[in-house]
Amino acid sequence: MSTEHPSACGPILDRFRALFTPRSIAVVGASTQGTSAGNRFIRSLKASGYAGKIYAIHPKAEEIDGIRAFRKIADIPNTVDYAYLTVPAEKVGTILADTGGKLRFAQVMATNEDGSGAAWEAEILALARETDMRLVGPNCMGTHSPRGGYTFMETASLREGRIGIGCQSGGLGMDILLRGQNLGLSYSGLVTLGNAIDVQPAELFEYYLEDPDTDVIGFYVEDVKDGRRFLDLARRNRGRKPLVLMVGGLSKSGQKAAASHTGGMGGSRQAWEAFARQTGAILTPSLDAFLDALQLCLWLRPKPEAEQPTVTLLGNGGGTSVLATDALDAAGLALAELEQAARDAYAAIEMPPGASLENPMDLPASVLKEEEGRLIAKLLEVDRTLTSPYATLVHLNLPVLMAYRHVKDLLPNLVQSILGRAQQEDTAPHTLLVLRSDRSEEADGWRRRMRAVALEHRIPTFDEVPQAITALQSYRQYERYLATRRMSAESAGQVGAPAH
Template sequence: MAPSAATEMQAKRLAAQAGIPVPRGTEHRTPDEAAAGAGALRPPLVLKAFGPGLVHKSDAGAVRLGLDGPERVRAAAEDMRGALEAQGLPPDGFLVEEQCPPGAEVIVGAVADPSFGPLLLVGLGGVWAEALDDTAVLPCPLEPGEAERMLSGLRGAVLLRGARGAPPVDAARLAAVVEAVGGPGGLAERLGDTLAAFELNPVIAGPDRAVAADARLLVAEGRPVPTGLPGPPAPAAGPPVPRTDFTRLSRPRGIAVVGASARGRGFGSMFLANYRSSGHRGSLVAVHPEADRVDGVPAVRSLAEAPPQTDYALVAVPAAACADAVRKAHGIPFVQVVGGGFAETGPEGAALEAELVAAARESGARLLGPNCMGVYSPAGGQTFLGGGPGTPGRVGLVAQSGGLAGEVVRVGERRGLGFSTAVTVGNAADVGPAELVRHLAADPDTGVLGLYLERPPDGRDLARALREVRGRLPVAVLVGGRTRLGGRAAASHTGAMAGDARVWEGLAARCGFALVRGQEELLAALEVFDLHAGRPAGGGADVLIVGPSGGAGVLAADAFDAAGAALPALGPGARAALHAAVPQAAPGNPLEIPLGPLGPKDLAHRAVLAVCGRPPYPDVVAHANVQSFAAFARPGEGVAHAEAVRGGLLEFVGHLAALQEEVAETRVSLVLRNTECGPPDLLDALRPAAREAGIPCFLSMETAAAAVRAAKAFAAARDDEQGAPSPER
């Protein structure tokens, strides 16, 4: 059963009750009644037919404009009825309205989303809504100023400000319409669970007006069309729900593994071996119906017999057997279910997942998963990875994919990152990302957070949690499967256009986190946060790029421009200072210096100090061409070629380290290009040296640009939350 549609007049009555201006109009059943109603309205008039199947009226020929009186309305209605009946779309009636004066057309809509609740969409309207695909999306309710920012951020916002001699629209009136739909206590919130989709398309805006010329409402399955707009929702009653203390999730005193085989096969046996090899210092037991020991580990018959200090149980049995195992976990605060076969597989799996959640409630345990790999915490003895634990650090990670989490952890550790806690949540049937964001934000051992998300079931609460940490915890978010919400596309432009990607883009602006596009960008953002988040450098767009000349500088400028950075030209004073410090430098931005194996390695250091005035550049990106060092290095007597290449580049990094110390209010980043041409162990020498100096190291300009964008996003959010003005160059 699909959502049902209100008539346009019904939708407009609700809009008017929300304070949205709509044209004067009347609704009628026959052409004669429509003509009679037209007599009370001021021409020019609009005639519209309504009825089942008339979703997109213009496409069906169910709209006539510019009618100058009752007789023209009657004739148009009779002609329209005949044409629609010939298409098999007989109308139920007609709407006659005063035609709005021309102006800029905007779409304002809301659509119910199963994860985020009502989503508000704003974009260019009318025929441009889908043709230009220029929209902004945010979860409701809007925060102060967001309506204006959504409108001004559209690519077509120039049309609203006045273009080619047209007057600008009344921005305040247009923003008020957006607020009336998606703001606190707005129409979307007041409709609540009744809402499937609502849209005003177009809202016609002019210098003294913003009027909803068309309105459409789809009500949720099984809900009646409301006759009036409900009042604003009441605040939640009662005390707040107590938060779970997740400390023992990452630092369990004891662990029990269900599903380890006496023959050493399967996930259970793998996890048991991982815990043994990781050096877990607490108690460790296997759960086995017959054996007394499994792989040298003491065994019990069920979780009901686990030692009292057991804080974490890992269940690795077939899906149908999981609920029974979890039901016996009384007194164990956290239970993880490894395997799949639940809601991700369809209705039967969803039923098993519901039973699993009920079993966890019955036992009093919080459930991690199902379909997840668990927890990694080097300091707490938690692991889902083979091999020894890495060095503990301050990077937290929450991921809906265990495989990807393992990659991020191991690759990150290879690059020098240390992790506090990494948690995989899989289907997130109980414990979801929102709770873990709040926990890690309060964790004194976590100072940086990365998220990998697909379709979080707690999206609305997650949005609130990310907003709560804005400007105080640097967060990078990688979202997989950012596809469109197409379920309501046939009946709603809003449903068709409110794509997942736009939701996350809007949330990134609201919450101040970095939205990244892939695993490499996620790792880069975590590294730049780990090394630079504590610096007082601001979030301004300016970047100074410095390195050897050639096409690499042009491509660097392209990469940073695409990332939203600005590369301001050097002023006369900076040019003079640069010429005095490094006469051979080309005074542009990118700033070109003859960096190579045969010349001095401190050119970048000297050049940046010469031009980095007050306020300093927020970001300096220095780059070196490893291929040039490898091709032209001249080893001295008794020095191997590889050692000469490493030595020259280490000297360059050493000068950057001194630079970073001298420009503490600037984030210095390093790009090593063409590392394939250097010695095999080159990065093993250069990366630790750069990290020791607090300088992140990247292998491409595109990755560096994404990392710098992430650093700027956090700095801007931090300064905004603290009320600190951004310095102007």
């Protein structure tokens, strides 16, 4: 058992302060030619208006990209909260040995590729321990901290969000940032942990659990390291802050020929499925499923009481509705049945022929265009008050609607009418919006604009219906956990619906 690192003690929020809100940053590996990852990081710090002090470390230069350069960290007159190291593996040891105890966090991007990885990792870990410094990585891409005013991705938005991410792959970390950002997600922090030789997934998880700026937590893990600690933390959390997981390497049996039936039937997939079932974590198999689950956790309020979840499907496209019905069935969700009162209320709404006022509700564009796109608000009101399903899934086929160019502001009106019933009250159905495009530039453009409006109203959006259903199904697992573990819907609701 390794001895606890001195800096690994004390309140968890204090421990990570220097990483998430560094007052000074040293960049190690920027070149005088201005072309390396280190230079890009310096540019990104300047562009984002990072408020702390920036230093460069370079063997010869006096200045890099207008930043004063020092030979080694020990020469810097002040303590450095965070160092971003992009130097090759063989130079990392020297840099970490020459900090004079002035460095709090070192993030090491390099990987050792000459086959002596374990010895190299042990060496740099020992250097970190000697000087009471924390080490993030190696083999990672950096940290994204909007509160701290810095990010490792030049194109990432520094808009502050409420999702905390830990990621054992730099590339996926980048994907989570950028694709998530286009989906409307923003983060309280994203740390790429790489091989996690010092800062492990469990410790970062503990930080996010305590962090008042984080409501929803997401992790991509390949080697969770101290899995029991990760499990204990998730158990103690009891679903208070939703946890979305993506676990790599589940297909590897990775074990010797089992001596028992049980050994032959179990593996890490079964273990992580048990983890999810017993802690309420949502286990997702792909990047998109991961991001979608994060959306739902962020924007929906859990309905643990829904025993038999029913869904209203509504939109344009008959075949889409039929396929959606099949996808619902496969996901264990049922179509909501319409009561006579709801049928009467629908019948009383004036509209042109062509609509099928059943569930699924088929609404051709010629009907959706009525009242310049505002008719849908009346239908959704009947759905909410007289059918009250667990969820309402609205799907719009944008290219068909775009053909009604003569109707003024049809698409904006449509989306506004749907948003009129955002997830305001706990009793309102979960509302999910599917914006279907033909992938033309025009339809994609509309989708992007409508999505931006939807997310301001806390409505999750999807490209296709089955994707929305999969997300809803995974969110049900979280709700089911809350229900079976008797956590009150009220206290969970406060997590699911953070005050902005």
